[in-house]
Amino acid sequence: MTYKTDMARVKGLGTAKEGTHEWWIGRLTSVALIPLTLGFLWRVAPLIGGTHAEVLAAFQSPFTAITTILFIMIAFVHLAGGLQEVIVDYVHGKALLVVLLVSTRLTCLGMGFAGAFAVAKIAFGG
Amino acid sequence: MADVNRGKRPLSPHISIYRSEINMITSILNRITGVGMMLAAILIVWWLLAAATNEAYFDFVNGILTSWVGLIVMFGSLWALWFHFLGGLRHLVMDFGYGYELKSVDFWGWAIVGLSFVLTAVSIFCLATF
Numbered sequence: 001m002t003y004k005t006d007m008a009r010v011k012g013l014g015t016a017k018e019g020t021h022e023w024w025i026g027r028l029t030s031v032a033l034i035p036l037t038l039g040f041l042w043r044v045a046p047l048i049g050g051t052h053a054e055v056l057a058a059f060q061s062p063f064t065a066i067t068t069i070l071f072i073m074i075a076f077v078h079l080a081g082g083l084q085e086v087i088v089d090y091v092h093g094k095a096l097l098v099v100l101l102v103s104t105r106l107t108c109l110g111m112g113f114a115g116a117f118a119v120a121k122i123a124f125g126g
Numbered sequence: 127m128a129d130v131n132r133g134k135r136p137l138s139p140h141i142s143i144y145r146s147e148i149n150m151i152t153s154i155l156n157r158i159t160g161v162g163m164m165l166a167a168i169l170i171v172w173w174l175l176a177a178a179t180n181e182a183y184f185d186f187v188n189g190i191l192t193s194w195v196g197l198i199v200m201f202g203s204l205w206a207l208w209f210h211f212l213g214g215l216r217h218l219v220m221d222f223g224y225g226y227e228l229k230s231v232d233f234w235g236w237a238i239v240g241l242s243f244v245l246t247a248v249s250i251f252c253l254a255t256f
Contacts, residue, residue, distance in 0.1 A: 027218070030214045030217075030218065033214075034211075034215070037207065041207075041249060045204075045253065046253055048170075048173065048188070048200065049188065049191070049192040050188075052177060052181040052184045052185065055177045055184070072171070072174075075167065076167070079160070079163070079167060082157075082160045083161065083164070086157055086160075111168060111171050114171050115170070115171040115174050115175075117178075118171070118175045118177065119178075121178040122174075122177060
């Protein structure tokens, strides 16, 4: 006879031990990306094809710089999570799986940092 | 004991068995658009890094993004972005338990496909005009 609930007895016994973390990060980042994506389309997308001076001027606005940095960093976290979900679904074989999980995660980390740094450098004066 | 029948057991029905439905298409399109936008994301980071480097390098990368190949990638990704955005919104609504009735599934499946093209056209118009 145990006084534990059914849930307490089975918690942590699945093959993955835990499972809601990735899902939760996916939802959290997707909610953040709703306004940030719209902000990016509004403030940054029109600059593609513009002049260098226009891009430098645009990121002098703290609003544009901050929302763009947040957009880039959160978008790459979201992308890394999405890629991981797709990879674990479709890639079989431990070696390739690990190589892809590590390389996509590190690429997203690097890209997110590089994009954020580029915007910050322009915002702080070229 | 070794499983002598391995590989010969009947499989549960898979996608080749079912009649194609809109929710199958939108489900896989959400993944395809998400993964596909990786290319545009990397290009835009490259473009920002170029802007942070100097004018000559910016003009070079800006030229690549606005070449005809670059524009196909950019406008394709714009559609992918709208589709993934709408699909994601729908997923968030469904996380609260709404929209699972068959009529609703069919309606919103077609609606996000249609709206994704409408919003792409509207945003291209805005980019071209303002």
